[in-house]
Amino acid sequence: MNESSDHLLRSRRSSESLFSRFQVAGLVVLTLIAVISKFYLPRLIPSAVWLEVPLLLTIYFGLMRPDPVPALLFGTFVGIAEDSLSPANLPIGMYGITKTLVGYFAASVSQRFNVGNSLIRLILCFFFYCFHEFFYWVMRRALLQQLVEFDTQKELLHGLFNVAVALPLYLILDRMKLSDQS
Amino acid sequence: MAQHGSALPDHPIFNRARSYRSLVVLVVVIMAQVIYLAYQVKTGRDERLIRVWAVSTVTPMAGAVEATRHNTIGFLHDYFLLLDVREQNRNLKRDNDQLRMENVFYRNQLATAEHARALTMFQAKTPSRTVAARVIGDSTVSTAKAVFIDRGSTSNIEKGMAVVTPDGVVGKVAAVYPLVSQVLLVTDSTFKVGVESQKGHIHGTLNCGSGRCVVEQIQNEEDVATGEWFFTSGEDRIFPRGFPVGTVISSQPGNGMKDVHLNLAAAPGEAEEVLVVLDGVHQPIPTGVVPEEKIAKPLAPPPADNQTSGAQPGTIQTEADKLLQKYQQLGKEQDHAYGALYSNMPNFATKPVPKPPVAPPGSGVAQGVTNKTLGSTPILGAPTNSTAVSHAPPANAAKAPTVKPPVLHNPVSKPVLPLGSPHPKPNANGATTPPPTQPQ
Numbered sequence: 001m002n003e004s005s006d007h008l009l010r011s012r013r014s015s016e017s018l019f020s021r022f023q024v025a026g027l028v029v030l031t032l033i034a035v036i037s038k039f040y041l042p043r044l045i046p047s048a049v050w051l052e053v054p055l056l057l058t059i060y061f062g063l064m065r066p067d068p069v070p071a072l073l074f075g076t077f078v079g080i081a082e083d084s085l086s087p088a089n090l091p092i093g094m095y096g097i098t099k100t101l102v103g104y105f106a107a108s109v110s111q112r113f114n115v116g117n118s119l120i121r122l123i124l125c126f127f128f129y130c131f132h133e134f135f136y137w138v139m140r141r142a143l144l145q146q147l148v149e150f151d152t153q154k155e156l157l158h159g160l161f162n163v164a165v166a167l168p169l170y171l172i173l174d175r176m177k178l179s180d181q182s
Numbered sequence: 183m184a185q186h187g188s189a190l191p192d193h194p195i196f197n198r199a200r201s202y203r204s205l206v207v208l209v210v211v212i213m214a215q216v217i218y219l220a221y222q223v224k225t226g227r228d229e230r231l232i233r234v235w236a237v238s239t240v241t242p243m244a245g246a247v248e249a250t251r252h253n254t255i256g257f258l259h260d261y262f263l264l265l266d267v268r269e270q271n272r273n274l275k276r277d278n279d280q281l282r283m284e285n286v287f288y289r290n291q292l293a294t295a296e297h298a299r300a301l302t303m304f305q306a307k308t309p310s311r312t313v314a315a316r317v318i319g320d321s322t323v324s325t326a327k328a329v330f331i332d333r334g335s336t337s338n339i340e341k342g343m344a345v346v347t348p349d350g351v352v353g354k355v356a357a358v359y360p361l362v363s364q365v366l367l368v369t370d371s372t373f374k375v376g377v378e379s380q381k382g383h384i385h386g387t388l389n390c391g392s393g394r395c396v397v398e399q400i401q402n403e404e405d406v407a408t409g410e411w412f413f414t415s416g417e418d419r420i421f422p423r424g425f426p427v428g429t430v431i432s433s434q435p436g437n438g439m440k441d442v443h444l445n446l447a448a449a450p451g452e453a454e455e456v457l458v459v460l461d462g463v464h465q466p467i468p469t470g471v472v473p474e475e476k477i478a479k480p481l482a483p484p485p486a487d488n489q490t491s492g493a494q495p496g497t498i499q500t501e502a503d504k505l506l507q508k509y510q511q512l513g514k515e516q517d518h519a520y521g522a523l524y525s526n527m528p529n530f531a532t533k534p535v536p537k538p539p540v541a542p543p544g545s546g547v548a549q550g551v552t553n554k555t556l557g558s559t560p561i562l563g564a565p566t567n568s569t570a571v572s573h574a575p576p577a578n579a580a581k582a583p584t585v586k587p588p589v590l591h592n593p594v595s596k597p598v599l600p601l602g603s604p605h606p607k608p609n610a611n612g613a614t615t616p617p618p619t620q621p622q
Binding site: 032035036038039040042043044046049050052054067068069072073076080081082083084085086087088089090091092093094095096097100101104107108137140143144146147148149 | 203204207208211212215216218219220222223232233235236237239240243244247248251317318319320321322323324325326328330356357364366370371372391392393451452
């Protein structure tokens with residue numbers, strides 16, 4: 001790790017205070033809200049079935065927390081919570097593994113890039129959504145031998161849709177961070 | 183002392199270990215999940231404890247939200263629609279708006295009551311014992327089609343039960359929890375339904391995994407017309423036979439098998455209230471509800487010929503006449519119309535039942551056979567006789583014999599066959615539906 005990255009980490013220390021102050025209960029509540037949104041929102045808005053709020057939260061937590069260990073553990077927790085509400089023919093752990101990797105990679109990326117820029121965050125968000133969906137599809141196909149269709153164009157569109165939702169969501173979370181610091 | 187708050191001493195080896203700490207944790211967590219996943223797949227066990235915790239945590243909140251929405255969303259929606267009007271006429275229309283809002287509220291209540299009444303009527307009509315449930319949430323996997331309903335094991339729901347609406351099939355119960363159940367929809371890629379066409383009784387397998395519903399396993403030689411209805415065949419041992427599935431929107435010869443695309447009668451993903459079939463009872467494929475039956479009317483003459491020639495036993499002069507009479511009688515007994523389209527192939531191996539006069543429609547013998555065949559049906563836990571089904575209306579049971587004789591010349595006027603009536607196709611799969619005409 002060179003001087004510039006050390007400087008970057010030091011300058012970001014203030015922004016990390018959000019998660020240092022984030023209590024476990026807060027994270028659990030956020031996870032619960034995210035999972036419920038995925039559980040219930042499609043009943044109100046059918047197109048929300050493609051909305052991955054738990055994933056967006058995992059990415060945000062990973063990007064804002066350069067330490068990969070908490071990020072991957074948070075991803076594991078969110079993923080398993082999501083798995084537990086998945087159809088019974090899908091074993092628990094599919095989303096857990098996928099989101100663990102997403103949390104780890106997001107935190108690793110945040111060690112090397114200044115992810116305070118919204119544009120970079122959204123690009124990363126899009127990339128991680130595509131990675132998440134593709135990896136999940138590969139796991140269903142390889143581990144469970146379930147032949148599920150993977151439509152690249154649709155997934156890219158869904159990625160853009162999630163990015164569009166991530167934009168205000170991340171702003172709200174950033175605002176929460178600022179209010180928390182003040 | 184250690185840097186970065188770590189407990190490891192400041193040594194090059196430990197520094198290196200510290201630098202790989204996150205990677206080690208990642209590998210450990212991933213491996214643990216992979217092993218756990220492999221254990222579930224290998225043993226086929228669903229990890230119930232975690233699911234119960236999660237479902238018990240999430241569903242009460244979602245259920246409360248859903249109940250609130252269900253009761254208030256229409257009210258609030260119309261309230262906001264009227265907001266502009268009220269601003270313009272605040273003073274003049276205040277009382278009027280209040281009355282309107284009340285009307286909206288009552289209208290919503292009425293709509294809900296009417297929907298519930300429709301479900302209740304369907305429950306009374308169907309012989310299968312059912313319990314109504316409300317959809318409260320979706321699955322968290324976007325590519326998997328599953329919903330949660332607000333009935334669980336406390337309502338005697340068990341895993342594998344069929345879920346339907348009056349319009350058609352919805353899915354099956356995939357997991358049961360105390361207060362909620364998870365329903366795997368027929369549109370899920372892993373779900374297949376045994377179906378049977380209405381006219382030709384052609385059996386196939388419904389697969390909606392690719393986004394479009396396709397009936398598989400139908401030979402190119404089979405005749406499936408566009409607009410024809412498909413019903414559940416009961417062969418999947420989930421859905422009782424005779425529930426509507428959908429209509430054919432396209433039927434074309436394919437590579438080896440016919441490409442038959444179906445338009446589902448019910449929208450499984452959009453259903454808000456469903457019925458869980460607690461005790462399924464097979465029903466015959468109804469013949470009188472198809473709009474295309476009007477096209478089949480011109481095919482009526484052959485049965486008329488059968489009846490006239492068959493009613494003249496005194497004109498027999500040759501062996502050919504005897505054979506002709508025998509086959510006509512067989513066809514009559516087995517509901518077959520010679521020369522008619524969509525008529526089943528009669529079983530010529532059976533001997534015609536000697537019955538001097540024409541059996542009146544609705545004889546008690548037919549009722550006995552009906553109950554016998556239903557009782558011998560081994561699947562879906564169907565009761566051994568019609569009296570075992572608590573919801574089976576006695577009126578239906580009384581109607582059973584009336585539909586036994588063939589009414590080939592006017593299929594539209596033929597009432598829907600009641601529960602437990604024999605399979606109209608005598609040489610069908612004997613395991614599910616024994617032949618209706620048993621030698622006495």
